[in-house]
Amino acid sequence: MVASLESGQAHRWKREDGWHTSVVQGNYIKIRQTDKYIEYHCAPNSEESILPLMRSYFRMDDDLDDVYSEITRDDRVATMVDRYPGLRILRQEPWECFIAFITSANSNIPRIHQGMEKMAASYGSPIYMDGSVRHAFPNPEQLAGAGEMGLRHLGLGFRAPYVDQAAQLVAEGRLNLDVLVDLPYEDAKAKLMECKGIGPKIADCIAVFSLDKLQAFPIDVWVRRALGDWYFPGEKPPPDRVLLEWAQGYFGQYCGYAQQYLFHGRRLEK
Template structure:
């Protein structure tokens, strides 16, 4: 199936910007499991071509538009967050990068795995759990697996997660799975409540701090004001905005809301991706505070 894409859409930047952790690139196609469906996708100038292991064309179109947030008006977003030369440079270098609307449980699991880890290790952890505990999917001779449900994680147990290489993160993922499987937290409901309230709910889970909560909120629950601050974002903020003296995490989030507005999460993702790739190099422009 072919689908016309919005004016601003960059598939490689979107899928390789550290927000999703189960995409693989092979022979011109990106392969990934999206909401339980094995997808292969590639971009031409004005459209994407997509194949699916499960969905008919109409459902596949809706899934792709939802997952890639094709409803986001990037022209409007750029106008709101383009506050200085630093963020402008990042936008120019990665124009078309979109925040994804991921499945919340898988997104939460990935960022639990991110604690004191690397992107490559997160990828490995997510694939190991899927291969061992998920359900098989096949498309064009490629075999992948769904990410395990909370119930499957609970059944597997913490010791199995440790066997799969999660280390100390196994305890926190297993506890989160129990809370969700038993109805203690409905991730989907967080989409419809205030950002700060949703963040507080996530942080009630053992091992979930403000950064992980913000990642889950912005990458799966439509809280585009969420502003996750990891080491890459911290470096950008210290270098270009705060003269090496960054405020507390919460104060910095409040600053980001004031400075970048309701799309602070988009600003964060451009700063993160650009800093990680070494692109932020503008000099001689006054810092903004």
């Protein structure tokens, strides 16, 4: 579970006193894994009522044995699977994931976390649990109300106009992210890339982490290095477009999982 929450997929999880805490779809959640079970608490809804949400969020419907049989084509990914057993792709709410990865352009994981938390604290609704408060991520209307300057004041820099324009698109109904879940991968990706600030890598991140497109394969600096060193040694790595086609053919229908193991493993080897 820890690897799933700390592998750069979701950007509001914090470690606190042996727990991981976040706000997921309006629920303040704290969760931990022991040797025997996973324990979680939440507010304002009951633990029982959000069990379907938790199962969906952690993609418990994915058969990891099937995933592993598909992606462990060689010792490289197999080694990462052995090192981080149980790492799952998270099924996030599309709106929050959409904004998170727009803010990821030329950034890093701590800075993305900081920006997401600032947007939530500034424009989201508070949720209380056990004397602590976290904020829900602002809905499209709330974030659209911030305006570009409000977002710049949060430190989003050149990403602020992209976030502002994205919020306006969704708030005004010109972009329905939920519809993209049912579109074919290529069509959903193309629709995302119509938005300013979204290129192929960011579109693939949104697709795999929130739109059920497990064939998406985001290529960033860590994945590019892993592919170059491990699969194209001694030669200049091909362009990202060629790498994407190669990865989808090599790793198959679950290549998004292969990407996550490669990304997480290579990043922690730095």
